[in-house]
Amino acid sequence: MVAIKPDIASEMKRAMSAGQFNQAAKIGARILRLHPKRTDIEIMTAVSELQAGSLANAGRRLKRLFHALPVKDRFFAPVAQNFRQYAYQSNDFAALETAIRKRLGTEPGNGILAYMLADAIFQDELSKSPGVCVAPRLAEAIDALGLIPAQSAQYDDAQLLLARIHFHQEQHAQAFDVLEKFVARYPDNLAVQMMLATSYAAANEASKAVSTCLAIISANPLYSAQPYLIISFMRPKSMPDGAVGYLDAMLDKQDLANAERYKAAFARGRIEEAKGNMKQAFDFYKRGHAANRAERPFDIVHERKELARLRDMAGETPVWDPAVAAEEDGPQAIFVVGMPRSGTTLTERILGAHPDVYAAGEVGDFAKAVIDVVGVGPISEQLAGIDRKAAARIRKQYLDALKAYAPEKRFVTNKTPANFMRIEMIRRVFPDAPIIHTHRHPLATCLSIYTTPFSVPMRYSDDLGELAEYYRGYVALMKASFEADDRGQMYDLSYEDLVSDPEAVARDYLAHCGLDWHPGCLEFYRSDKAAATASMIQVRRPINQD
Structure with missing residues (x-):
């Protein structure tokens, strides 16, 4: 009769099943002192540490396993998966990327590692900017995926990741090509x-x-x-x-x-x-x-406090040195801000039909530049961290991005609505940039937000009372921003006025941006450029008051 060996991890498994992850991690560490070669216990311990919030311990453990295990080892896949989860929870994709690059240095051409590198780069970019942005590192990710041959076991996954990268960057033709070929195969x-x-x-x-x-x-x-x-x-x-x-x-x-x-x-x-x-x-x-x-879930109290902090910070002195502008070349910035569904898309499309302007859309380059320079965190904390040196670095990075979009244009627009929360930030870095604030009747705005299925839903809109409260906070912030606008940097644009008398209003806000009138501005709907917004159907039509 064969004796059944006791499961040395049974107590640990019970603790994990009960959600007692701190206890499970302690049990795992104790077992590993006696059985240091049990990779399965090490992985379970790392998972418990991740669940318990002991990210530093989990990261060290997973990094060690990632370097020690052969790629073909049966435990490598769960180690890689949990190392990726660690990067998500800690927002430390740099550690994951560094570890992958080290492995690739000794195993060049490994499809699994090439895929992991591309994914780590992509996830790092997403953590800094959920929207399209100038991201040269994504070109490296695309190149890495392109080196994975069709006969590789990773090829299909690589193609799908490639499609996601193209989709994120609004490279529609490239995304179509990859996905259409995939559908033809499957x-x-x-x-x-x-x-x-x-x-x-x-x-x-x-x-x-x-x-x-x-x-x-x-x-x-x-x-x-x-x-x-x-x-x-x-x-x-x-x-x-x-x-x-x-x-x-x-x-x-x-x-x-x-x-x-x-x-x-x-x-x-x-x-x-x-x-x-x-x-x-x-x-x-x-x-x-x-x-x-x-x-x-959404915390309206936290959001209300953040809006109030930003309101209190409105009107602080710009920290950018205007003498730097003399050395700059390439397009300058125009920002279009406001609540979603308030007319930002229409406003930008009219601007983008001008021959001197490139309409970049809802790009994340400004937010990304801020994160790259002062780090992640609430906008109010980021704002507090922008001194003269930081402002110069943010400005240079953002202007370099604009040059990548359209080097031959005078202006490149950014119509990310949520940048209304970054108006003070914009003024610190770009006191010379026009800011167009679009607004619409509150009921029309809030109703449109409530009934629109955004690709990333607006969490404050899930409750009508909280939507109204958020809107009041936005109005108060805009009031403070305009009161602090001593240099006349901001332009207040009513959507209702724009659709009632489009040429007069468009002439006025183009002049605010330093642009002469161009008749083609009101024929923006003839453009083939896609609008990555819930308004994409409307911007294909002439202006109307619907």
């Missing part, structure tokens, strides 16, 4: 078809987006709510028969992921809104917001 892969449909939608390729969504629905009508959501906003008359029943079936599922519930509810709301059933539509939007709040 026509039954609905997840990749969904990525392709989303890419088409982001580029405003409505026909391709809708046809791909319809193909997904035909293959599996309950696969995802995303195809219905895309159709409901891009071409609602193409909604297939039975869509309501399928979406309701999804919403009835108790185990439906909150992100899917959010999309399904908004698709249903949009369908009812198109029928004129506003009460039913609003009920569905409310259900969607409830799902998002369950997934992504």
Whole structure:
């Protein structure tokens, strides 16, 4: 009879199952003193340390294992996965990247390590800027993925990561090319078809987006709510028969992921809104917001305090040295700020139709430059850290980014709405840059925010009371910013005025930016440039007051 060996990790496993991760980590450390070669125990200990918040201990342990284990070892994959998780939790992608580069130095051409390097670079860039930005390091990531041969086991994963990088950078043609080839190889892969449909939608390729969504629905009508959501906003008359029943079936599922519930509810709301059933539509939007709040909690008290801190900091003296401007070349900055759905896209599109202006859209380069120079943290803390030296570095990095977008233009615009929270930051670094603040009737703004399914939902909009409170905080911050605007840097632009008398208003704010009038500015809708915004359908049409 074979004796059954006792499980030396049983006590540790019980502690982990009970959520007692501090205790589990201590047990693991004790076991490892007696059994130092038990890699499985070491991994479990690192996982427990991650869960317990002992990030430094987990990082040291995972880094050691990452360097010690052969790539083909059965434990290498979980070590790499948890090392990546450590980087997420600690925001220390540099440590992960350094470790991967060290391994690649001795194992050049290793597909697993090349993929990991590209992913680490991409995740590091995402941690600094969730939006598109000038990121030369992403070119290295793309090159690393391109070296992985088609016969490699990592090839498919590498191609999908490549598509995500192109999508993030709004390189739509490149994303299409990668994803279309992938779908041709794997026509039954609905997840990749969904990525392709989303890419088409982001580029405003409505026909391709809708046809791909319809193909997904035909293959599996309950696969995802995303195809219905895309159709409901891009071409609602193409909604297939039975869509309501399928979406309701999804919403009835108790185990439906909150992100899917959010999309399904908004698709249903949009369908009812198109029928004129506003009460039913609003009920569905409310259900969607409830799902998002369950997934992504929000602290309105914390946000209100941050807005108040920024309000108190408005009007401080710029720290940038204007003498530096004489040495600068290339395009200068224009900022368009305001609440979402307040007219920032229309305002920028009119500017972008001017021959001297490049409309960059909602780019993250300014926020990224600030993070690179003063670090991550609340905007008020970042602002407090911007002295003359920091301002010069931020300014140079941002102007270099603008030069990369359009070196031949006089101006490059940035229309990230949330930069209204960075107005004081902008004034410290760019006291010479025009800032156009767009606003719209509060009810129109808040209703539009509430009923729009943003790709990254606005957490403050999940509760109508908190949305109103956030809006009041925004209004107070803007009031303080304008009161402190002694140099006339800011321009207050009413969306209602713009659509009522577009030429007069556009002439005025172009003049504020130092631009002569150009008749083509009101024909912005003829441009082929995609607008990565919820307003992408509207900006393809002439100005109207809808």
